[in-house]
Amino acid sequence: MSSPSCSTLPTLHWGVIGTGLAASWFATDLNLPRANAQARHVIQAIGSSSIEKGETFAKTHLPGVDVTIYNTYEQVYADTKVDIIYIATPATFHKKNCLDAIAAGKHVLCEKPFTITAQESRDVIAAAKAKGVFLMEGMKIFEDKVIGDVNRVLCDLSMYMGQLDQIRSRTAPSENPAIPPGIMLEAGVYPVTWGLLALEKQPGCGEERPQILAASKLCNGVDISTSMIMHYPASGQQAVLSMSMETKLASNFCRIEGTKGHIDVEGLVTSHPESFTIFHKSERPESGIPFAFNKAGQKFKFDQEGWGFHYEADAVALDIAAGRQENAIMPCSETIRVMEIVDEVRRQVGVRFPQDDQ
Structure with a gap:
């Protein structure tokens, strides 16, 4: 089957x-040139803190592309050639950036974490609905159900972060928004999402609400290492999740355990899985051993170009072309649910932000 021509694809600027x-x-x-592209994407404008920084970014990552560079975000919102805003600023600014773009009548794709609190997410979603524009949190979704009923998920996202020295020197995120507001907000949404996708048949659609148990290592009020359990009382299913600024995750960052075997997911980071290995349980125990070992695993690689951001961009373009204001797989209600889980973890470990009092 031939790919649609560029002239028939929906286009987003x-x-x-x-x-x-x-x-x-x-x-x-x-x-990237892609034979299987579902939409055409034009990066029309870049908003940066300076023209020089924006020009360097464009030269490095968009060679040969005619792109307009602005030294304020407001100029990007006001550009009549721009259809949609991709927000990749520090999380502290996400609410304001989203609201400003929405007020200008632009569609929005916002990076994770969507906002600092669940209430901020509700405010942004309400504004988008009132304005009639498309809104989505950036998320790539992968799923496999070949190991029977899933009963446990283990997922870790740990990474050395250069800002840890600033946190240890008592520089608060509120004083310098470039400092991560804690590992739970900076990275936690990824393990939480892996847990929800693996344990729930259709995440967010009438599923049992998991109980949360969390503990953190705090440094000057910032969580630099957090472990948590999402427990589903009715089924007994659990997701055991961890994240840290002090160490580096293993290449097999996620293990999904089922009644017929388990899957190890491998990759550089949780947002970019590169392969997965399926281990099926043996049909009968080996002689003299009272339980079944897993058979040798079968490894599969994800056939994908780049970092996978074009998949979510294609989904956004198709939704907007169809007149939809949110994505069916990653709806706004799921963004709020994940942020509520993050809020509960912060509440249990004692991490508060000024936004919690608003």
Whole structure:
């Protein structure tokens, strides 16, 4: 089956605000030539803190692309050629950036964490609905159900973070928004999402609400290492999740255990799985051993180009072309549910932000 021609594909003109790591991956992915593209993407404008920084970003990640560079985000929102804003700024600014873009009548794709609190997420979602624009949290979704009924998930996202020294020197995130507001907000949404996807048949659709148990290592009021359990009382299913700024995760960052075997998911980070290995349980125990060992695993690689951001961009383009205001797989209600889990973890470990009092 031949791919649709560029003239028949829906087209989105993007304004990107923020020029950090996520923005660099996003821009690079959207500039990749793809035979199976479901939409056409044009990065129309870049918003940065300076023209020079924006020009360096464009030269590095969008070589040969004619893109307008602005030194304020407001100019990106006001650009009449821009259809949608991709928000890749520090999380502290997400609510304001989303609301400003929405007020300008732009669609929005916002990086994780969507906001600082669940209430901030509700405010942004309400504004988007009132304005009639599309809104989605950036999330790539992968799923496999070949190991029977899933009963436990283990997932870790740990990474050395350079800002840890600033946290230890008592520089608070509220004083410098470039400092992560804690590992739970910076990374926790990824393990939580892996747990929800693996344990729930259709996440967010009438599923049992998991109980949360969490503990953190705090440094000057910032959680630098957190472990948590999501427990489903009716089924007994559990997700055992961890994240840390002090160490590096193993290449097999997630293990999904089922009644017929288990899956190990491998990759550089939880947002970019590169392969998975399926281990099926033996049909009968080996002689002299009272339980069944798993057979040798079968490894499969994800056939994907770049970092996978083009998949969510394609989904956004198709939804907007169809007149939808949110995505069916990653609806706004799921964003709020994940943020409520993050809020509960912060409540249990004693991490508070000024936004909690608003």
